[in-house]
Amino acid sequence: AQTVTQSQPEMSVQEAETVTLSCTYDTSESDYYLFWYKQPPSRQMILVIRQEAYKQQNATENRFSVNFQKAAKSFSLKISDSQLGDAAMYFCAYRPPPQGGSEKLVFGKGTKLTVNP
Amino acid sequence: DTAVSQTPKYLVTQMGNDKSIKCEQNLGHDTMYWYKQDSKKFLKIMFSYNNKELIINETVPNRFSPKSPDKAHLNLHINSLELGDSAVYFCASSQTGTLNFGPGTRLTVT
Numbered sequence: 001a002q003t004v005t006q007s008q009p010e011m012s013v014q015e016a017e018t019v020t021l022s023c024t025y026d027t028s029e030s031d032y033y034l035f036w037y038k039q040p041p042s043r044q045m046i047l048v049i050r051q052e053a054y055k056q057q058n059a060t061e062n063r064f065s066v067n068f069q070k071a072a073k074s075f076s077l078k079i080s081d082s083q084l085g086d087a088a089m090y091f092c093a094y095r096p097p098p099q100g101g102s103e104k105l106v107f108g109k110g111t112k113l114t115v116n117p
Numbered sequence: 118d119t120a121v122s123q124t125p126k127y128l129v130t131q132m133g134n135d136k137s138i139k140c141e142q143n144l145g146h147d148t149m150y151w152y153k154q155d156s157k158k159f160l161k162i163m164f165s166y167n168n169k170e171l172i173i174n175e176t177v178p179n180r181f182s183p184k185s186p187d188k189a190h191l192n193l194h195i196n197s198l199e200l201g202d203s204a205v206y207f208c209a210s211s212q213t214g215t216l217n218f219g220p221g222t223r224l225t226v227t
Contacts, residue, residue, distance in 0.1 A: 033214050039158075043205060045218035088156055095214055103149075104173055105216055107160040 004094050006108035013082045014116050020067075021111045023092030029053075033095040034068065034075045035105070045059045048090070050052045051075065066082040079113075087115045121219040124209050129225045130198055138150050138193045138222045140208030146161040148172075149191040151183060153196060154221070163206075166191055198226045 003026045013019035025034070036048040051059045051068050063080045066086050079086055092108040121142045130136050138219035142149065150173075151163040167184045180196045191208060204224045208219040 035215070037218075041222050043223075045207060045209075047215060047217075050215055081134075091160065098214060102206065103214075104162045104175070110158050110192075 002094050002096065002106050004092050004106050004108040006090075006111050008111045009109070010112045010114070011095045012114040012116060013084040015082055015084060017082055018078060018080045019082055019113065021079075021090050021113065023077070023108055025039075025073050025075065025092070027073070027093045027094065027096070029096055031097045033097075034066075035095070036064070036066070036075075036077045037091045037093060037107075038086075038088045039091065039110075040085075043065050045091075047099075049077065080097070082115050084117060086117050087113055089113075121208060121210055121217050123206075123219040123222050125222060126220060127223050127225075129219060129227065131227055132198055132200060134198050135194070135196045136198060136224070137195070138192070138206055138208075138224075140191045140219055142189055142208075142210040142217070142219075144193075144210055144212070144217060145189075146210035146217070147186065147188060148210065149188070149213070150209045150216065151191065151193050152207040152209060152218075156204070160207070164191075195224075198224075200226050201227050 005024045032053045034051045038046045049061045065078045067076045089110045091110045094106045096103045148167045152163045154160045164183045166185045182194045185191045205221045207221045209216040
């Protein structure tokens with residue numbers, strides 16, 4: 001079974017600094033998807049970034065970028081120029097290739113990020 | 118024009134009662150899900166439907182019964198509520214593999 005591990009239950013960063021959140025996963029598949037979702041106190045789950053395993057290039061979305069190491073099964077999230085609004089729970093998630101709706105997103109336990117002014 | 122909506126957002130009820138949570142998506146997606154987030158924030162899939170057909174039923178007690186009247190709606194009915202059912206329940210939809218979540222329903226069983 002696929003598993004996702006986030007080894008940092010909590011992290012903190014100073015405003016305007018850079019922080020990296022770690023994620024590792026376990027799978028025997030070669031084609032899959034990886035995601036980072038953000039959950040602020042409002043509890044809404046917000047997609048931050050998505051990476052397809054077949055793409056060697058690391059995904060970026062403005063201040064958010066990933067370091068995808070397929071061989072090491074590692075998928076870390078880097079947040080640059082941290083802002084107060086980045087404070088949230090961050091969840092790493094794995095999804096196998098499409099299988100007619102039977103694929104399920106497997107989440108890590110989350111990392112709580114605090115941004116200090 | 119909310120993409121995935123859930124009602125109610127908060128639900129407080131007593132043990133033994135029966136309650137329903139409704140979900141609607143206007144994205145035209147074929148697949149819809151129910152996820153449960155426990156008190157430790159852990160998210161776990163409960164059910165998935167693809168075009169009104171149940172695809173995933175993830176070891177959930179029979180007291181939980183999903184229903185999909187059409188592919189834009191996926192409701193969750195819970196019978197004989199127990200204290201351990203207290204959690205946040207998220208509906209989500211997907212077409213290309215990325216999940217779009219609803220705002221969640223916080224269920225509190227007293």
